[in-house]
Amino acid sequence: MPISSLLAIAPLLPASISPGSLTGELIGIAEYAIAIAMVIIVFDYVFGWLERKVVAKIQKRHGPTYAGKYGLLQNMADILKLMSKQHVAPANSDRPMFLATLPAMLALTLFLVMLIPFSPTFSGSSSGFVLLIVLVLVSFMPLVIFMNGFASGNKFSAISAERSVVMLLSYEIPLVLVVATTAALTGSYSLNGIVGAQSQLWYVVLMPIGFVIFFIAMLAELERPPFDMREADSELIAGWLTDVSPPYYMLALFLDYSRMLLGSMLIAILFFGGWNGPVLPPIVWLLIKVFAIAFFIMIVRVTMVRMRIDRLLRFGWLILLPLAFVNLIVTYVLLIG
Amino acid sequence: MNTRINIGPVHPSTHGVLRLVADIDGDTVLNVEPHIGFLHRGVEKLVENRMYMQSPTYMEKLDYAAPMSYDELYVATVEKAMGVEIKERAQWVRVVLLELQRIASHLLWLGTTANDLGQFFTLFMWTMKDRDIILRLLERASGARMFYMNMRIGGLVQDLPPGFGESAQEVLDYLEKRVKKYEAYLERNPVFVGRTRGVGILNREDAISLGVTGPVLRASGVDYDTRKYNAYYVYGKLSFRPQTRSEGDVFARYKVRMLEMGESIRLVREALDRMPDGDAVGMPVRLITPGAKNREARASRETPRGEGIMYMIADPQKPYRLAIRSPTFVNLAALQHIAKDCRMADVFAILGSLDIVMGDADK
Known part of the structure; x- marks a missing residue:
């Protein structure tokens, strides 16, 4: 089966290239990647603005108001500022690794959203x-963070890198267990299949425990408080981002919100019926759900105190993991049986 | 494998310019050494070259989170040197203002500590807003928002403005509700309780031998409060109880400050109710020539951070020598003792719970 046939959007090809050929397929994939990259940039921008406003509202501030209507252009101003700064890598850093990891993570996120x-x-x-x-x-992402942390040659980043691995150990197994349960319930690892199976009843109703575990694990995955020990600004300055220069920090911000889009989409698809919904077109329903989930993640961010890393490990193994097994068993016995 | 890491003087949670040198093994901190002096201005020496009432402005900048308490401490020292009686009404007004300042300082502490514990500025913004209401009240009483310079020998620069009592009562009602809200919000949060309870324990004996004072000492179960045991002004006449906890951990230090805010609110209410009428304005500045009465004077006050002591040798025009015992300096020295074999994240919880102001430690 040609890869391009997997792309629902037909690639725009010059007349000289036939759609089935390798060149045609590559062009098709590139076009889809560019389209998704644009979507991600728009989402990043809107999420960035929304988070500023939501956080400000909860903290009884106004947030950005000056640049543009409702401060919509403030992020643009900040991007320009960060872009105009000098780019440097620390002298004792592992330069190629340090410079490669952030773009690599962005590319990884882009690829994930494409899927x-x-x-x-x-x-x-x-x-x-x-x-x-x-x-x-x-x-795989926490491992890239681990690489970046060690490559930067900063002790705070190194601690952050160690924490990254500890976090991976604590939440990854429950996360995989919940996803496996979801797939078992559907009988498929296909996202379209999972959404299709939820046309009557969302999985959040069938597996409330599973949803809670998945949400907590996703917060940890996205480095969102209370699980932001990797960045931990009051302890590690900025964790693995301590030594990055402003243009790279902008990439890190883009990465942050891209991953938020990714996480919100996964939660919406796995537990809230994806694009299922009446009247409105499917994509609008998905966007509504994604924004609602992102909104909730932002509220959690401003209200929670950061957890300690050793407590997260204990929480992951003593609470999340047994609960994930309970979720698996209950789902198997009651629903799949 | 041990790593030595340098935290500060430029770091998000060192409350200004504190430098910590920490030896860590993985996530366990073996030893933390505070290094101070980045904000040293030589206040004690500066004072020697100024006339008496030129100095309060330096004193207030020692503790910029609670300037009024140092203003008052310095003026009280000069009053002792002069042997001046403080007017009856001025004593009551000073108690009201000092307790309001204490609430403002504790609110600021609460917000910054929530930040140290990893909250993204939410509680900080809320408490700053509440603190601002108190600052506005103090502005009405003194004319300045932050550095009040409201104390004069024997009294104040000016009496409380008309209507101050009523608006203060309103503010206190509001603050009482807010403090309860913060308590409920934090203590129902399992992450906050997990981060603070049983962390950074300072037991009674160590607290006494390290010489810590203020809420840090009272959280270790010592019932010592200068307002009670060295009762100055009208504290002896007010129904005042020092707030103590016995656990000695970060949570106890948090709780003591929360209880103290409630206690201060009660004190201000009571003082406003029982305040006598009369004159509260102090001596004109040009008449101030101590030396004549007592060559040496010593005053001690319960500042929001602990016991502040000033010792002065007075000459007729200028102080010959002034020595300041600042509470933060001593409390901060206890960090090395408390933060042994704790987690990396706990260092900042403990540091926050000590309520340091580097201007106070560095002088």
């Missing part, structure tokens, strides 16, 4: 094992 369908007709892959691939790549 996840926005609607039945707007998706990058119809493979039956998308969820599995996503899971593998998502759990």
Whole structure:
């Protein structure tokens, strides 16, 4: 099966290249990647603005108001400022590794979002094992952070890198267990299949425990408080980002919100019926759910105190892991049986 | 494997310019050594070259989170040197203002400590807003928002403005509700309780031998409060109880400060009710020539951070020598003792719970 046939959006090809050829397929993939990159940039921008406003509202501030209507252009001003700064890498850093990791993570996130369908007709892959691939790549990210932390040659970053691995140990197994339960309930690792199976009842109703575990694990995955021990500004200054220069810090911010999009999409698809919904077109339903989940994640951010890393490990193994097993067993006995 | 890491003087949670040198093994901190002096201005020496009432401005900048308490401590020292009686009404007004300042300082502490514990500025913004209401009240009483310079020998620069009592009561009602809200919000949060309870324990004996004072000492179960045991002004006449806890951990230090805010609110209410009428304005500045009465004077006050003591040898025009015992300096020295074999994140919880102001430690 040609890869380009997996792309629901037909690639715009010059007449001289036939759609089935290798060149045609590569061009098609590149076009889809560019489209998704644009979508991600728009989301990052809107999330960045929304988070500033939501956080400000809860903290009884106004947030950005000066640049543009409702401060909508403030992020643009900040991007310009960060871009105009000098780029430097610390002298004692492992330069190639230090410079490669952040773009690599952005590319990884882009690839992940490409795999996840926005609607039945707007998706990058119809493979039956998308969820599995996503899971593998998502759990790869903390390792890239680990590499970056050690490559920067800063002690705070090194501590952050160690924490990254400890966090991976604490939440990854419950996360995988919950995803496996979801797939078992559907009988498929395909995201389209999972959404289709939720047309009557959302999985959040069938597996409330599973949802809570997945949400907590996702907060940890996204470095959101109360699990932001990797960045931990009051302890580690900025953790693995301590030594990055302003242009790279901008990339880090983009990465942050791209991962938030990724996490919100996964939660919406796995537990809230994805694009299922009446009247409105599917993609609008998905966006509504994604924004609602992102909104909730922002509220959690401003209200929680940071957890301690050793307590997270204990929490992950003594509470999340047994609960994930309970979720698995209950789902098997009651629903799949 | 041990690593030595340098925290500060430029770091998000060192409350200004504190430098910590920590030996860590993985996530366990073996030893923390505070290094101070980045904000040293030589206040004690500066004072020697100024006339008596030129100095309060330096004193207030020692503790910029509670300037009024140092203003008052310095003026009280000069009053002792002069042997001046403080007017009856001025004593009551001073108690009201000092307790309001204590609430403001503790609110600021609460917000910054929540930040140290990793909250993203939410509690900080809320408490800053509440503190601002008190600052506005103090502005009405003194004319300045932050550095009041409201104390004069024998009294104050000016009496409380008309209507101050009523608006103060309103503010106190509001603050009482807010403090309860903060307590409920934090103590129902399992992460906050987990981060503070049983962390950074300072037991009674160590607290006494390290010489810590203020809420840090009272959280270790010692019932020592200068307002009670060295009762100055009208504290002896007010129904005042020092707030203590016995656990000695970060949570106890938090709780003591929360209880103290409630206690201060009660004190201000009572003082406003029982305040006599009369004159509260102090001596004109040009008449101030101590030396004549007592060559040496010593005053001790319960500042929001602990017991502040000033010792002065007075000459007719200028102080010959002034020595300041600042509470933060002593409390901060206890950090090395408390933060042994704790987690990396706990260092900042403990540091926050000591309520340091580097201007106070560095002088």
